[in-house]
Amino acid sequence: MAAVLLTLALGLASPSQPRPNIVLVLTDDQDIELGGTEPLVATRRLVREVGAEFTNAFVTTPICCPSRASILTGRYLHNTAVRNNTVAGGCSSKAWREGLEQQTFAAQLKAAGYSTMYAGKYLNQYGRGAGGGVGHVPKGWDWWHGLVGNSRYYNYTLSVNGKVEKHGDNYTKDYLTDVIRRKAVHFLDNMSRSADPKPFLIVLAPPACHAPFTPAPQYRGRFQDQAAPRTPAYNRDQASDPPKHWLLQTEPRQMSNETAALVDEVFRNRWRTLLSVDDMVAKVHKALSGYGMLENTYFLITSDHGYHLGQFGMPLDKRLPYEFDIRVPLWVSGPNITGNQSIDTPVLSIDIAPTLLALAGLPQDVTMDGLSLLPLVLPNTTAPTLAPPTDLQSNEIPGIGPDYTGITGRNSFLVEYQGEGAAATSSPSCSGQLGGDLANLAECDARLGCKCQDARNNTYACIRSYGQEDSLFCKFEDGAGFLEMYSLTQDHFQLANIAGLLQNETRQHYLGELELLRNCKGRECNNL
Numbered sequence: 001m002a003a004v005l006l007t008l009a010l011g012l013a014s015p016s017q018p019r020p021n022i023v024l025v026l027t028d029d030q031d032i033e034l035g036g037t038e039p040l041v042a043t044r045r046l047v048r049e050v051g052a053e054f055t056n057a058f059v060t061t062p063i064c065c066p067s068r069a070s071i072l073t074g075r076y077l078h079n080t081a082v083r084n085n086t087v088a089g090g091c092s093s094k095a096w097r098e099g100l101e102q103q104t105f106a107a108q109l110k111a112a113g114y115s116t117m118y119a120g121k122y123l124n125q126y127g128r129g130a131g132g133g134v135g136h137v138p139k140g141w142d143w144w145h146g147l148v149g150n151s152r153y154y155n156y157t158l159s160v161n162g163k164v165e166k167h168g169d170n171y172t173k174d175y176l177t178d179v180i181r182r183k184a185v186h187f188l189d190n191m192s193r194s195a196d197p198k199p200f201l202i203v204l205a206p207p208a209c210h211a212p213f214t215p216a217p218q219y220r221g222r223f224q225d226q227a228a229p230r231t232p233a234y235n236r237d238q239a240s241d242p243p244k245h246w247l248l249q250t251e252p253r254q255m256s257n258e259t260a261a262l263v264d265e266v267f268r269n270r271w272r273t274l275l276s277v278d279d280m281v282a283k284v285h286k287a288l289s290g291y292g293m294l295e296n297t298y299f300l301i302t303s304d305h306g307y308h309l310g311q312f313g314m315p316l317d318k319r320l321p322y323e324f325d326i327r328v329p330l331w332v333s334g335p336n337i338t339g340n341q342s343i344d345t346p347v348l349s350i351d352i353a354p355t356l357l358a359l360a361g362l363p364q365d366v367t368m369d370g371l372s373l374l375p376l377v378l379p380n381t382t383a384p385t386l387a388p389p390t391d392l393q394s395n396e397i398p399g400i401g402p403d404y405t406g407i408t409g410r411n412s413f414l415v416e417y418q419g420e421g422a423a424a425t426s427s428p429s430c431s432g433q434l435g436g437d438l439a440n441l442a443e444c445d446a447r448l449g450c451k452c453q454d455a456r457n458n459t460y461a462c463i464r465s466y467g468q469e470d471s472l473f474c475k476f477e478d479g480a481g482f483l484e485m486y487s488l489t490q491d492h493f494q495l496a497n498i499a500g501l502l503q504n505e506t507r508q509h510y511l512g513e514l515e516l517l518r519n520c521k522g523r524e525c526n527n528l
Helices: 002-010 041-048 064-073 094-098 105-111 176-192 257-290 349-359 504-518 522-526
Strands: 021-027 052-054 115-120 143-147 156-160 163-167 200-205 297-303 330-333 341-343 412-417 441-444 452-455 460-465 471-476 483-487
Touching: 021 257, 021 349, 041 257, 041 297, 041 330, 064 105, 064 349, 105 115, 105 200, 105 349, 115 176, 143 176, 176 200, 176 257, 200 257, 257 297, 297 349, 412 504, 460 504, 471 504
Parallel strands: 021 200, 021 297, 052 341, 115 143, 115 200
Antiparallel strands: 052 330, 143 156, 156 163, 297 330, 412 460, 441 452, 460 471, 471 483
């Protein structure tokens, strides 16, 4: 009865109205701050212009595996225990496979009668021996086409429902974004011919625009006149700025002309790879229309985190708590969503899972840290006030009570990451320049002047506030407890660290709030 009431309250499916289909496109490393959506011309027309753009969409961890685990489960990093991209850091670990992987949005939608499909990158260690092997098919997926390991465009292995499918370097047969598109259309064709049609969930996770930044051959010559945006933070000499964290102070402090030229070419190739994503969305959209499914289908387009390209002299990567790494695109379209909306209420990657449950008319999972964003885009949608299918009353659920306002009442969130040191990720020739300390560093590339993109002490927790206050306050776990704070209202590009100007009482207030967020669970994460 509770599920039926919630369904009616949301204005979604009812006994006389079929439950909606859902297509989630999850790109890899696609920024919003540096123009990362510009190549998506068809996607903008087919999704953004007929739906809503969330102009303040954030991830809660700016690195692939932890962020994807958060998207799948609706939980912060500290509640998924997926800390970085290694198996030891929780990525596709046994604990993940036997624990929260059993409770993803896919597992819940399949249990509710949805037919489900996944194609593309899953978690960075998926399919490898320590990550469960190719035979492991995560719970909740009927059609499984999971990429083994990290993003590739050619010469990769897929697990197709637990069976090995090898791909080489032939564009027509093997370019991964196109393979994902063909598998999605094939799935839709099967759904259209089913004697017992079910609502479906499709997740398409292309490699774009992640390294190795390999565009399809027909797009290699595009964007020749483009270069990485020269924002005020681009290749900034920070000598006169209030200090940032140790990692950003390492040499070289600025990029050479050769490194800057390489970063520009990476920028162009990232855009070129996204042209194939644009093709994929357009052709899946066309197939949905051709099969008469489009009018009952919600589209969500987003990324697992942002990216930087030369900001503060950091050549290219993610993993930093700044706006360019934590802001992502989020476009949503579908039944009853008014077109050309621009919504500035902040939403998070951990809100995706509860949103998909709400779209399916399922009760809110009160163990999730995120919130459904449907009240922001659909009429007659309210904050969740119904108890889950347990003996709990709504006023006994952490974070839900008579004054609970849902997503519109949240005024801060957590950004957290545990840094990684891994000599195997770095150029051996960098060892001498870095004093032989590669074991505590990661992603040190000789082609980029041996500037390292990560380190073990690049471990932090930040509170990102908005509303009356638009700020970022971070504490690094580096032995010194280094603090950073930025007023985004006055300093959007985060040039001036003002943590040193805080009075002790104010500093202790932020540290206390940060500690509460670092330990929150479920709805209490949104009621602090």
